[in-house]
Amino acid sequence: MRISDDRYSRDRLRLDLALRFIHHEARTHTIRAWTGLTDDRIRKLYRTYLCEAGGARVARHRGKSPRQAAYFTRSLRMRREAAVFASVSSLFGLITPQTIKVDRGAQPPPTVARGALLCEAFETYRALVDEPQISFEHAVFLVGALDCGDELRVAHCRDCAGVLVTDRLALRAAICNDCAHARNFPAGGPPG
Numbered sequence: 001m002r003i004s005d006d007r008y009s010r011d012r013l014r015l016d017l018a019l020r021f022i023h024h025e026a027r028t029h030t031i032r033a034w035t036g037l038t039d040d041r042i043r044k045l046y047r048t049y050l051c052e053a054g055g056a057r058v059a060r061h062r063g064k065s066p067r068q069a070a071y072f073t074r075s076l077r078m079r080r081e082a083a084v085f086a087s088v089s090s091l092f093g094l095i096t097p098q099t100i101k102v103d104r105g106a107q108p109p110p111t112v113a114r115g116a117l118l119c120e121a122f123e124t125y126r127a128l129v130d131e132p133q134i135s136f137e138h139a140v141f142l143v144g145a146l147d148c149g150d151e152l153r154v155a156h157c158r159d160c161a162g163v164l165v166t167d168r169l170a171l172r173a174a175i176c177n178d179c180a181h182a183r184n185f186p187a188g189g190p191p192g
Contacts, residue, residue: 013112015045020119022046024136025059034115065137069151072134072142072165076177081134082165083176085125086146086154090163092121095146095154107147118143159183 014035021031022045031042050058072082089095094117096108108114122139126132134142145152146165155166157176164174175183 010112013116017112017115017119018042018045019049021115021136022050022058024119024122025061026136026140027061027063027065030065030137030140034110034118035112061137066135066141069145069167071138072152073167078133079165079177081125081129081132082142083163084129085121085134085139085142086165087163088124088128089118089121089143089146090154092117092124094118094121094143107144 014037018031018035018037018041021034022042028039028042031037032039035042037045046058046060072078086095094114118140121143122136125134125139142152142165146154149168151168152165153168155164155174156162157164157179158173159175159179162176162178164176166174
């Protein structure tokens with residue numbers, strides 16, 4: 001066997017993705033879901049490449065990943081940041097257009113290729129936003145929630161066509177914060 005064989009390439013891609021996830025402070029079960037590596041292998045990667053190699057300490061979060069959709073709609077700042085991340089994710093092809101979805105609730109499975117795109121989208125979002133509030137784990141949840149479409153959806157402002165992240169069950173017409181402010185409406189849209 002040569003190191004250039006497909007099997008080694010696949011393993012190398014999985015390990016590289018796991019290291020990127022670790023640098024973004026992803027939880028072990030998130031890394032396992034996206035790379036297929038075992039928990040033990042992920043912990044060894046962290047110890048070998050970050051702790052023992054003298055690299056910068058990266059926080060290792062424990063417990064369940066975030067699962068509250070309201071986190072992204074709770075404030076003006078979070079709505080803006082969620083919209084930026086949704087825009088970037090859409091450009092990277094992580095979020096499919098809602099109009100062509102036939103089976104709402106179905107989302108693509110986590111793969112190494114999608115994981116690499118997720119890292120690219122997250123890194124781009126962090127470069128665009130000053131003092132970003134969305135963690136990597138929140139970003140993973142947001143991509144899944146938007147792609148699934150059960151709680152959150154990508155919408156467009158009725159005035160400027162800007163991208164918004166809205167509650168799927170919202171009764172008001174989608175209007176961005178800037179247009180609402182210009183019209184003196186509350187951020188959710190006109191009353192009524």
